[in-house]
Amino acid sequence: MNDRRVRFTLNGEPREVSVKPNDLLLNVIRDDEKLTGTKYGCGIGECGACTVHIDGRPVLACLELAVAAEGREIVTIEGLAGNGGALDPLQEAFLDNGAVQCGFCTPGMIMMGRALLDETPEPSEAEVRDYLRGTLCRCTGYASIVQSVIDAGAKEAAAD
Amino acid sequence: MYMATNTHILVPEFDYRRPGSLSEVLALAAEHGDRARLIAGGTDLLVQMKMERDAPSLVISLAGIEELRGIASGDGLTIGAMTTIRDVAGSATVRRQYAALHEACQAFSTVQIMVMGTLGGNLCNASPAADTAPALLVLDARVDLVTGEGGRSVALGDFFTGPGRTVLAGGEVMQSVTLPEPGAGTGSAFLKISRVVADIAQVCAAVRLVRDGDTITDCRIALGSVAPTPLRIGRAEASLTGGNGGLEAFERAARIAAEEIRPISDVRATAAYRRHAAGVIVRDALTTAWRRAGEGGGK
Ligand SMILES: Cc1cc2nc3c(=O)[nH]c(=O)nc-3n(C[C@H](O)[C@H](O)[C@H](O)COP(=O)(O)OP(=O)(O)OC[C@H]3O[C@@H](n4cnc5c(N)ncnc54)[C@H](O)[C@@H]3O)c2cc1C
Ligand code: FES
Ligand code: FES
Numbered sequence: 320m321n322d323r324r325v326r327f328t329l330n331g332e333p334r335e336v337s338v339k340p341n342d343l344l345l346n347v348i349r350d351d352e353k354l355t356g357t358k359y360g361c362g363i364g365e366c367g368a369c370t371v372h373i374d375g376r377p378v379l380a381c382l383e384l385a386v387a388a389e390g391r392e393i394v395t396i397e398g399l400a401g402n403g404g405a406l407d408p409l410q411e412a413f414l415d416n417g418a419v420q421c422g423f424c425t426p427g428m429i430m431m432g433r434a435l436l437d438e439t440p441e442p443s444e445a446e447v448r449d450y451l452r453g454t455l456c457r458c459t460g461y462a463s464i465v466q467s468v469i470d471a472g473a474k475e476a477a478a479d
Numbered sequence: 480m481y482m483a484t485n486t487h488i489l490v491p492e493f494d495y496r497r498p499g500s501l502s503e504v505l506a507l508a509a510e511h512g513d514r515a516r517l518i519a520g521g522t523d524l525l526v527q528m529k530m531e532r533d534a535p536s537l538v539i540s541l542a543g544i545e546e547l548r549g550i551a552s553g554d555g556l557t558i559g560a561m562t563t564i565r566d567v568a569g570s571a572t573v574r575r576q577y578a579a580l581h582e583a584c585q586a587f588s589t590v591q592i593m594v595m596g597t598l599g600g601n602l603c604n605a606s607p608a609a610d611t612a613p614a615l616l617v618l619d620a621r622v623d624l625v626t627g628e629g630g631r632s633v634a635l636g637d638f639f640t641g642p643g644r645t646v647l648a649g650g651e652v653m654q655s656v657t658l659p660e661p662g663a664g665t666g667s668a669f670l671k672i673s674r675v676v677a678d679i680a681q682v683c684a685a686v687r688l689v690r691d692g693d694t695i696t697d698c699r700i701a702l703g704s705v706a707p708t709p710l711r712i713g714r715a716e717a718s719l720t721g722g723n724g725g726l727e728a729f730e731r732a733a734r735i736a737a738e739e740i741r742p743i744s745d746v747r748a749t750a751a752y753r754r755h756a757a758g759v760i761v762r763d764a765l766t767t768a769w770r771r772a773g774e775g776g777g778k
Contacts, residue, residue, distance in 0.1 A: 323495075340495035340538065346488065362486025363526050365677075370591060379591050381486070382525045384518075386495050387540060431590070452677045453589020 327388040329354075330398025338385040345369045345380035347388075348395060356396035356426045360455070367454030370427040371395050377434040396426035399433060408474055409433050412467040420458035427454045432468040441472045484530050491534040499543045501652070505627040508650040511537045517652065518542075519561055519600040522592055547599070547654060555660045560599025560653040564611070565590070567598055577658060578771060579667035579685045583614035586671040588678055599653045602638065605645045605708070606679075612639070612709035613685035614669045615656060617699035623654045630654065639708035664690040666772030670760040674747060680704045681748040682756050684736075686764040690772035693723045700732065700765075702757055704747075705740035712736045715761070724769045726762075733762035 322337045329352060336351055348354050348371065360368030362381045369380040372394040399407040409432050412418070419425050428451065435442055435450040442450070447468045448461075456464065484490075498504045508515055516535040518524050519542075527533040541547055547561035550570050556577065558567060567573055568584035587593045587610060601609045602622065612635070620635040624647060635656075638645050647653070661667075671683035682704045689697035698719045700712045715735040722728055742753035 321494075340493055341489040341491065343489060359487060362529060364522055364589075364592060367589065367591060376594050377591055378595050379522075382521055382595065384489075384495065384521065384525070384538075387497070387521075387542060389497070434590075450590050453591050455677075 323386055325386055325389050327390065328392045330394055336385070340384065340386055342385040343381060344371075344383040344385045344388055344393075347385040348380060348393075354395050354397050358423055358426060360423070360427075365453075365455075366424075367427040367431065368424055370430040370454065372430060372434060375434075375437065377431055394430075396429060399429065407433065408478075409436065409468065409471040412471040412474070413464075416463040416467045416470065418460060418463040418467045420456075420460050424454060424456040424458075428456070428464050432464075432471070435468065436472050436475065441476045442468065444469060486529045489525065489528055490531055491528050493535055494537045495540065496537065497540040497543050501544050501546060501625070501654075502627070504539055504541065504544060504652060505625065505650065507537070507539050508652065509627050511539075512649045515539055515650075517603075519597040519603075520563065520595040522596045523600060523604040523606070541599075541652075556658045558598055558656045558658075560603075560655055561597050562599075563594060564596045564598065564601065565593035567611075568593060576661050577614075577618055577667065579614040579617055579669040579687060579768075580611065580658075582669035583610040583671075583683070583685065586610055586669065586680075586683070588673070588676070598656060602635070602656070603645060603647060603653055605639050605641075605643050607642055607707060607709060608679045608683070608704040609709065610669075610671060610680060610683055610703065613683055613701035613703045614667075615658075616701040616709055616711055617667060617685045617687040618658050618661075619699070621657050623657065624651050625654050626651050632657075636711060642707050662689060664696075664772050666690065666768040666770065666774075668764040668767040668771065670764045670767075672756045672760060678747070682742070682753045682760065684757065684760045684764050686761065686768045688719075688724065688765065688768045688772050690724060690769065693725075695719045695722060695724050695728075700736060700761060702736065702740055702761070705742045705753055705757055707741075710740065712739050712761075714739055719765075724765075726766065729762045729765040729769070732765060733758040736761045 326335045358368035360366035371380045447465045515537040547559045551557045564584045574581040601611045667687040669685040671680045684702045687699045698716045700715045703709045715732040737754050737758035742750040744750045
């Protein structure tokens, strides 16, 4: 099994890494790139803690081969804040609603919520719950998480 | 699910190729035969490999083959095997003309899996619980399979041969799924019962009716998660065809369907529960499809 050079964009920065065919994108992000915001929860697609955006779409980094990232644009939770560290409106809404308990599910929730808001500005509560159904919170703080996505949607619509 | 396996990493070692053309895929697949696996979205294959139930020496990605993606209407509908479940669910044509397939894709457990998983992967993985299988069975789908030698078209009803088994020969690739144009008075529906929405089915059912006034002129009923393969229930179909539609007829067909299936007990449900639930969702799906057939709009 030979190492491969793989080039992709990570949070706006061009990266070139050396990976083996059986390296998972999640481990490259966490161990090689030292971006530990993206979490390992179940490893089999069931919890959503490892959700990142690839070319703007929410995917599970635990079921993605790193070699398949060639030429792709990857955004993790660390990449959401703007220049100078200004938080994304959805991150602000999580803070305002106290939507974080232990925080383990939060990166996945925010990456999913962000993907939904990009597709569907001002989603309804039902749409938010449906979209987040594959992202699990063991602290069961769903009400404030869902409210945060709704609030951020309303705020972004008002700002437009 | 309890697993002694470490799902943190992928233990098996393999070589990886991502050809830029279908002919290269076919040449590689033919050369490596059983030692190679195709990877589409990877949501089934990588889980199998993490659990060390499968250890191919070569993984061939289909991600570079644009011609396997997309939905084209013409005489009926052709859906490329690499089209994601989410793109099928989002297609206005599928929603309007093939409601059962739209509902099957929407019923997928999570958005991330819908974004990653493909229609071809769902069928080729051949799980008895694959949501799109019963929907495509009642829609009279055919699948187009290809090797370097040429292609063949197989009725989906002849495609599945057992759990995880299909008629796909080593090195053969599924190119697309084709659906005939729905005729006038057609209505279809899909229903799924799972422990929670974010799970695969305990049982799922799809139906299609063709309606002429109060008469059912043609009918299909298929169930998933109730037998080694997704299953059409010919006896229940026959009980409806030629007769009048309505709750009484639908309940009779549902009872027949519940008798005909061969469910097992597993972590998701007991056989008795599956049998009962199958009857309920067949009745409800028939009622919905009948209404849709009458409206002439949603098929
Ligand atoms: C957490 C989780 C939840 C899930 N929920 C559901 C659910 O609700 N409903 C459901 O039906 N399924 C579900 N699945 C199963 C899976 O996501 C689907 O079956 C999906 O459609 C598989 O597509 P894929 O592209 O990821 O397949 P892959 O894993 O890439 O491939 C699956 C198999 O098909 C073969 N294959 C793929 N494409 C082709 C082709 N074009 N020609 C020939 N062979 C091919 C591969 O070699 C492999 O053997 C779930 C899986 C996970 C991990
Ligand atoms: S770690 Fe990827 S879904 Fe749980
Ligand atoms: S805040 Fe603890 S898992 Fe969600």
